Amino acid sequence: MILTVATRSGQGQNSGFTRARCYKPCAMSSAAAVTSGPVRIDVVDLCDRYDGFLLDAYGVLIDGHGALPGAAEFLAELARRGRPYLIVTNDASRRRETNAARLRGFGLDVAPEQILSSGHLIAPYFAAHGLAGARCFVLGTDDSRSLVAEAGGLVCDIDPAGVYDAVVACDDAGFPFLEGLNAALSAVFRAFDEGRAPHLVLPNPDLVYPAGGGNYGFTSGAIALLLEDALARRYPDRRPVFTRLGKPYRPLFDEAARRLSGKLVMIGDQLETDIAGARAAGIDAALLLTGVTRRPEPSGAADEVVPTYILDRLAD
Numbered sequence: 345m346i347l348t349v350a351t352r353s354g355q356g357q358n359s360g361f362t363r364a365r366c367y368k369p370c371a372m373s374s375a376a377a378v379t380s381g382p383v384r385i386d387v388v389d390l391c392d393r394y395d396g397f398l399l400d401a402y403g404v405l406i407d408g409h410g411a412l413p414g415a416a417e418f419l420a421e422l423a424r425r426g427r428p429y430l431i432v433t434n435d436a437s438r439r440r441e442t443n444a445a446r447l448r449g450f451g452l453d454v455a456p457e458q459i460l461s462s463g464h465l466i467a468p469y470f471a472a473h474g475l476a477g478a479r480c481f482v483l484g485t486d487d488s489r490s491l492v493a494e495a496g497g498l499v500c501d502i503d504p505a506g507v508y509d510a511v512v513a514c515d516d517a518g519f520p521f522l523e524g525l526n527a528a529l530s531a532v533f534r535a536f537d538e539g540r541a542p543h544l545v546l547p548n549p550d551l552v553y554p555a556g557g558g559n560y561g562f563t564s565g566a567i568a569l570l571l572e573d574a575l576a577r578r579y580p581d582r583r584p585v586f587t588r589l590g591k592p593y594r595p596l597f598d599e600a601a602r603r604l605s606g607k608l609v610m611i612g613d614q615l616e617t618d619i620a621g622a623r624a625a626g627i628d629a630a631l632l633l634t635g636v637t638r639r640p641e642p643s644g645a646a647d648e649v650v651p652t653y654i655l656d657r658l659a660d
């Protein structure tokens with residue numbers, strides 16, 4: 345069941361948002377929302393309730409073509425209110441400087457230090473596993489390869505006959521797709537056949553993303569699933585899997601909580617990554633319906649992921 349929240353009247357009247365209708369006094373706390381089911385809310389009420397904002401990129405602020413409706417106005421409103429925010433994205437195809445420049449090109453005023461991406465989890469992983477100088481097979485862009493190199497990895501050419509210490513699946517773009525996947529498959533099969541166990545690293549666990557114009561695309565999480573399924577068939581007793589770094593896992597949320605103070609909320613478009621990860625980290629989460637996940641129906645399952653809020657759109 346989705347509850348409709350009653351919101352305060354008059355809030356945000358002088359803000360960058362304009363209300364199309366009047367709102368009733370707020371009568372429900374976010375704690376009640378967690379126990380009762382998701383509460384439908386609007387962006388003005390979210391701005392009133394929280395001190396800091398964690399924002400997914402694809403499906404929330406942008407798609408593959410540009411900024412989504414209301415995104416620029418929402419960021420401007422957060423700035424006007426002095427509410428800090430971070431773009432918490434699984435995108436491992438761009439360094440934060442590249443990402444910020446791209447967002448600014450879409451009309452979104454974002455600085456590099458406001459971007460927290462899964463690509464920046466590669467370095468801590470490499471450090472924790474002693475991978476300095478490791479020979480790396482990178483599926484991704486030039487920026488992906490740069491992130492792996494900065495983490496200490498030795499980025500090698502894609503070669504089905506190559507010998508690698510790590511396979512890092514960052515993105516679906518930036519390499520010859522089928523040739524790259526086949527080379528990764530061949531190299532990984534050979535490694536396990538020879539008794540080696542290369543690190544399999546997946547910064548971006550997303551399966552799909554909104555490509556714009558009503559179209560969707562597969563991304564690195566889907567690539568990892570393909571390789572894992574092939575590995576499970578060849579090594580059914582071992583079933584090697586990728587280590588997933590980005591949302592829904594904790595590191596990005598913990599880092600965001602370290603950088604921002606006060607009461608935080610995550611706004612995301614994917615239930616399994618943005619919402620599940622935030623809720624597991626103890627952060628309220630608003631599911632925005634402009635991206636991948638459609639309006640969820642309650643399943644009653646014990647492990648059901650329940651957003652704190654349902655947000656129909658950023659544009660008010």
Ligand SMILES: [Mg+2]
Binds near residue numbers: 401402404614
């Ligand atoms: Mg998204």
